[in-house]
Amino acid sequence: MASPIEHCAPDAGGRHDGAELLAVEGIHKAFPGVVALDDVSFRLRRGSVHALMGENGAGKSTLMKIIAGIHQPDAGTIRxxxxxVRLxxxxxxxxxxxxMIHQELNLMAFMxxxxxxxxxxxxxxxLGLVDHRELNRRTADLFAQLRIDVDPEAEVRSLTVATRQMVEIAKAVSFESDVLIMDEPTSALTEREVAHLFRxxxxxKAEGKGIVYITHKMNELFEIADEVSVFRDGRHIASDRAEALTRNDIIRMMVGREITQMFPKETVPIGDVVLSVRGxxxxxxxxxxxxxxxAGEILGVAGLVGSGRSNVAETxxxxxxxxxxRIEVRGRPVRVDSPGTAMxxxxxxxxxxxxxxxxFLILDVLENMQVAVLNRAFCTAGFVAQNAVNAACEEMRATLRVKTPDLQERIQNLSGGNQQKVLVGRWLLTQPKILILDEPTRGIDVGAKAEIHKLISRLAGEGVAVMMISSELPEVLGMSDRxxxxxxxxxxxxxDRAAADQVKVMELAAQ
Known part of the structure; x- marks a missing residue:
């Protein structure tokens, strides 16, 4: 591996000016039942993008929340x-x-x-009252500067997830901060919106800001990052210049092992029509x-934000x-008037x-995972077989490698990716025949993505009909039969899988 970034000089293009903007040394942070950070150090240079990589629960977001003043470190120094300084x-x-732009959006929906x-x-x-005309003017000016097309007077609840993400980005930029932390900022953005964000x-960067960029997307890392740090199990594993690393280098440091197949799509027998949608x-x-x-088919659904993909799934x-x-299940017309009916x-x-x-953020992992099955497979004569539920949830936690001290941990204390795995586990416990997945690997690290993909392929092999919506074209192309x-x-x-490529998908998506 090339020499670490601590010894690298600014390049001829002036990406770095050599000035150390932020440094943390010897940071330790523990929560009940888990050590989140163990003697971690990190440096950010002015005028650079420093990417943080690691599996869910590796400590990336915890470190950034310490830098952003949300958590206090148990030990260590921030400069x-x-x-x-003490934040x-x-x-x-x-x-x-x-x-900081948080992975979980923090906008107020009714404002x-x-x-x-x-x-x-x-x-x-x-009179000391809010000047709404000036408020909207300032927002319009900010959006014009960032080339964001959003109505300042629109209520947040009316916006798509992607548009809310752009509003969060604009809000962070509005503080004119020297250090800008972006935690999975593109998790809900299309390729076009990602390109806009990179601009x-x-x-x-040209203004001398330092940007910490947390992502699970390798292609983004190599396009935007100057420097990379890898975390694993709460420890800093290595730092280097982005150009000195390969994709395999980073994955190996992240997971401590090789991942031989990112999209383990298997060829399985395709059966009869399970779900039919007409008009x-x-x-x-x-x-x-x-x-x-x-049965056994994975139908990928692609399209730009606003194409209606998620709305179709919800309907x-x-x-x-x-x-x-009309909707038919195994050839029989059904009237799906509620999620309960669909289940x-x-x-x-x-x-x-x-x-x-x-x-359900205030509930624990067990309660979040079991909620979809309490009135079905684990109930007899109105009574819940709680021991059986607990055993099934614990087995699912182990299968999906959910990082949590135990099932009684509040789900809000888990990383975003581990929360996602709990939700996947919730629905797998129902043993569905039709599985609708909307962005199933959003915010999930590369190792967990491979495991989720393997699980989806296994379910298809068992005859489950899968509808998978994704904004990541490699995922759609790698996992779909059609x-x-x-x-x-x-x-x-x-x-069809054999004829599909990114160009053909984008041509259809932009018609």
């Missing part, structure tokens, strides 16, 4: 521009020029975009959607009532946004 709160960190961005910093009129990041429509959202999924599962069309027909649905529509592409609420085409 900002060479000066030792007592997020407000304290902001005042010192440190802003406007402008109100969310400037909360606590609102312009006031002569913003390069502009911030499905939802007024103003999507129209005339028709497709079949057969099939009974979250939103269809305005037209009785053998459906399971992993939603796109784990925080808003997936996790691909359905959508654009602006309509199906624009189908591609």
């Amino acid at each position: 900002l521009n060479g000066e030792a 007592a709160s997020p407000l304290d960190a902001l005042k010192r020029g440190i802003a 406007t975009v402008a109100e969310n961005i400037w909360i606590g910093r609102e312009p006031r009129n002569r 913003i990041i390069r502009g911030l 499905l429509s939802l007024d103003g959202v999507f129209r005339d959607v028709s497709f079949d999924i057969r 099939i599962f009974g979250v939103t009532p269809a305005s037209a069309g 009785r027909h053998g459906m399971a649905f992993l939603t796109e946004d784990r925080k808003e529509t997936g996790c 691909i359905m592409v959508m654009h602006q609420g309509r199906v624009t085409g189908f591609l």
Whole structure:
């Protein structure tokens, strides 16, 4: 491996000016039952992007929350521009020029975009009241600078997950901080929106900002990062220049082993049609959607944000009532008027946004995992066989490698990727015949992704019909038997696995 970044000089293009903006040394942090960080050190240079890589639970987000003033370290030192500092709160960190974009979005749904961005910093009129005209003007100016097309007066609850992510990014930039921490900022963005974000990041670099970039996406790392640090099990494993590392180097350091197959798609017998959708429509959202999924088949669904992919899945599962069309399960017409009805027909649905529509954050891992099966397989005469439930949930936790001290740990204390694994486990416990997955590996590390993909292939081999929505084209291409592409609420085409490639999918997605 090449020499570590601590010894690298600025390159001829001026990516680094050599100035150390932020340094943490000997950081230790423990939570009940788990050591999150063990003697960790990290450095960020001015005018550079430093990527943090590691499996879920490796300690990346915990370290960043310490730097952002959310957690206090049990031991260690933080230096900002060479000066030792104590960051007592997020407000304290902001005042010192440190802003963080969280993996789980923290916007207030019933407030406007402008109100969310400037909360606590609102312009006031002569009477001391919030000057909404000035508030919206400032927001419009910020969005014009960042080339973000969002109405400042729109309520956040009306926005897509991707648009909310861009609002979070704009909010962080509005603080004009020297240190900007981005925790999985592209988890809900399309390739076009990622390219837009990277333009913003390069502009911030040119202004001398230091950016910490947490991601699980290797292609992003090599496109935007100057330096890389790898964490594993709460320890700092190595740091180096991005150009000195290969994808395999990083994966090996992250997981401590080789991953030989990222997309373990197996050829399995394709059976009869399990789910048939004809002319499905939802007024103003999507129209005339028709497709079949057969037993053992994985139907990938691709399309840009706003194409209607998630809305179709929600309608099939009974979250939103269809305005037209019909659904058949194993050749029999069914009326799916609620998620409960969908489950009785053998459906399971992993939603796109784990925080808003997936996790019960104040409940523990066991309660989150068992909630879908308490009125089904583990109940007799109205009584829950709790020992059997506990055993099944513990087995699922082990299968999915959920990092948690025990099943009684609150799910909000888990990393985002481990929360996602709990939700996958919840639905697998129902033993579905039709499995609808909306962004199943969002926020999950490379090792866990391979395991989830292997699990999906195994389920298909057992005859489960799988509908998999994903914004990651390599995932869609690598895992699907067929691909359905959508654009602006309509199906624009189908591609067989053998004939599909990224160009053909994007041509259909942009029609």
